[in-house]
Amino acid sequence: MNLKKWTLLYILIPLFLLVSIFSFNFIIDPYSITPYNILNIPNKFARDDR
Amino acid sequence: MSKAEIFNTICTEIKKISENDTLNLTPETVIEEISDWDSLNNVDLEMALETECKISFEVGEFEELTTISQMATALEKKVN
Amino acid sequence: MLFNSYEFIFLFLPVAFGVYFFLNAKFSPLSAKIWIIFASLFFYSWWNINYLPLITLSILVNFFISQALMDKPRSKKFYLLAGLTFNIGLLGYFKYMDFFIKNLNWGFNTDIPLLHLALPLAISFYTLQQIAYLVDSYGGLVKERNFLDYTLFVTFFPQLIAGPIVHHKEMMPQFSSLEAKVINYKNIATGLLVFSIGLFKKVVIADTFAKWASAGHANTEVLNLLEAWATSLSYTFQLYFDFSGYTDMAIGIALLFNIKLPQNFNSPYKSTGLIDFWQRWHMTLTRFITTYIYKPFLKSLGKISFEKAMFATVFTMFIAGLWHGAAWTFVIFGILHGLAIAINHYWKKTKLKLHIWLAWFITFNFLNLSFVIFRAESIEKAINIFTAMFTGTFILNYRWYDKLKFLDGHIEFGAWMQHVQGDKYTLLAIIFSFILTLGLKINSTTIIPILQFNKLTLFVGTLMLTFSLLKLHQVSEFLYFNF
Structure with missing residues (x-):
């Protein structure tokens, strides 16, 4: 792997992962913080032991 | 003093200070890498050289000299 | 701005970096240099803009005194004294005045009001760096006299807040050289990796320990034996991972700009x-x-002797202790370390050799105990922790009772980590940290020359970076900012 490609990947991979994780949290959000809950996870289930 | 004499003086002093006659010292030897060398040894060496060669180092000057040959060059300039 | 904050990583750093190389390529190195000075001062002012005039004043006064000193060698003694008085006066006033007044009030039963000055950020660091420049200009050892390079040497943002304490002779030539002006992918790749290691040390390891160490130091009166050890060991590891993590981040960021900071x-x-x-x-x-x-102190004592050298050692460590903070705990910390170094020198003279593991064991325990004093809010609280460490009740986790029933009657079972807000993970983290600090052959500095940029380093590096970035939600400050 050449250095330029390595460096670019090094910056893009964490960015991609972070954006995915945060947007994933946002749209399946079972805690009703956002208006979305696309997988329809029931609130009670997610908050069970809190 | 010639450069060779200065080099020998430095080596003698280092051996005296580290109490180790078997050290193998070359002009490229890095002082800090001598086994068991510490900051106290370094002041000892600086002051021994000042007395031997009748010169004086400024604050921070001695620290810039990392190898024996650098030390010898600096001393040569000061002595002559 | 903290290195471990989203605004630094996603805004400040990319902008500072992008504009720097853009200016270098399209305009001139001079404009890029001015940009990075501006960015550094912006970075500094982010916390509290009120101290911007102070650092500016310090830079201007120091620079002009040093230049005057070099231009007028005949009155150089005067300039040196003026410069030292200015620096030590500034540090003394902002850092030590209240400590001095407190002790005066205590000693003479007076009631002088305290000043309650907030410690200007980084003052301990930039004062030291400038004293070195001043003293070196007195000794005729200064070669670089460019004002912008000097300003950058003091303010360069990676090292500005908490070191490494850089020396002008290693920094100023780098700022004036042209090599630093073009993008170098090897430096960027290395910098990113070293930064990730530092960020991981800081937000994942140090911040985990911070919770337990703070809880323990807040509840010193009630700790049991294991809690007291957990408190001290947590702080010992927190301090190392926090400070060395910070240093790694600084070294990594500087590398992005093709600048090499010294190892710390x-x-x-x-x-x-x-x-x-x-x-x-x-x-x-x-x-x-x-x-x-x-060295200057020892030389001023005249003909060198072992006793004088040891006295100078204790004195120097006393100053080093006080440099860390204006409190008696730091003074005691410094003197203890001075005495320990003196004992070490004396032992070396006897030519007796300890077994390496025994030598390590003594050293590590001394450090761990001395860091209790270093961290404690007062001497009494440090003594509380020591008492608990050696005479506290030994309580084991009640959950282990079933498995360790045979110990019943000899050992108490109960809430074993409650006062440090810990659990079995505290123990695991301590064991894990021992392995990390003792078991690895490499560290974040020795790894630099042998780094391979392949899939493995890409995977490990991005994993550490992503994980740390996810943990950034709760941002905490670096310990060394307070010193």
Whole structure:
């Protein structure tokens, strides 16, 4: 792997992962913080032991 | 003093200070890498050289000299 | 702005970096230099803009005194004294005045009101760096006299807040050289990796320990024996991972700009003696105090002798202790370390050899105990922790009762980590940290020349970076900002 490609990947991979994780949290959000809950996870289930 | 004499003086002093006659010292030897060398040894060496060669180092000057040959060059300039 | 904050990582750093190389390529190195000075001062002012005039004043006064000193060698003694008075006066006023007044009030039963000055950020660091420049210009050792390079040497944001304490002779030539002006992918790749290691050390390891250490130091009166050890060990590891993590981040960021900062840590907890320890721990501070305090002081005592050298050692470490903060705990910390170094020198003279593991064991325990004093809010609280460490009740986790029933009657079972807000993970984290600090052959500095940029390093590096970035939600400050 050449250095330029390595460096670019090094910056893009964490960015991609972070954006995915945060947007994933946002749209399946079972805690009703956002208006979305696309997988329809029931609130009670997610908050069970809190 | 010639450069060779200065080099020998430095080596003698280092051996005296580290109490180790078997050290193998070359002009490229890095002082800090001598086994068991510490900051106290370094002041000892600086002051021994000042007395031997009748010169004086400024604050921070001695620290810039990392190898024996650098030390010898600096001393040569000061002595002559 | 903290290195471990989203605004630094996603806004400040990319902008500072992008504009710097853009200006270098499209305009001139001069404009890029001015940009990075501006960015550094912006970075500094982010916390509190009120201290911007102070650092500016300090830079201007120091620079002009040093220049005057070099231009007028006949009155150089006067300028040196004026400069030292200015620097030590500034530091003394902002950092030590209240401590002084408190002791005065206590000693003479007076009631002088305290000033309650907030410590200007980084003052301890930038004052030391400038004293070195001043003293070196007195000794005729200064070669670089460009004002912008000087300003950048003091303010360069990676090292501005908490070191490494850089020396002008290693920094100013780098700023004036042209090599730093073009993008270098090897430096960027290395910098990113070293930064990730530092960020991981800080937000994942140090911040985990911080919770337990703070809880323990807040509840010193009620700790049991294991809690007291958990408190002290947590802080010992927190301090190392926090400060060395910060240094790694600084070194990594500087590398993005093609600047090499000096090494500051070399696996210090592997030390087998106190002399060894100070050659591996906060190495740039050791370098400064050896050159500018210890040696001149020892030389001023006249003909050198072992006793005088040991006296100078204790004195220097006393100053080093006080440099860390204006409190008696720091003074005691410094003197203890000074005495321990003196004992180490004396032991060396006897030519007796300890077994390496025994030497390590003594050293590490001394460090762990001394860091209790270093962290404690008062001497009484430190004594509370010591008492608990050696005479506290030994309580084991009640959950282990079933398995360890045979110990019933000999050992108490109960809430074993409650006062440090810990659990079995505290124990695991401590064991894990021992392995990390002692078991690895490499560290974040020695790894640099042998780094391979392949899939493995890409995977490990991005994993550490992503994980740390996710943990950034709760941002905490670096310990060394307070010193």
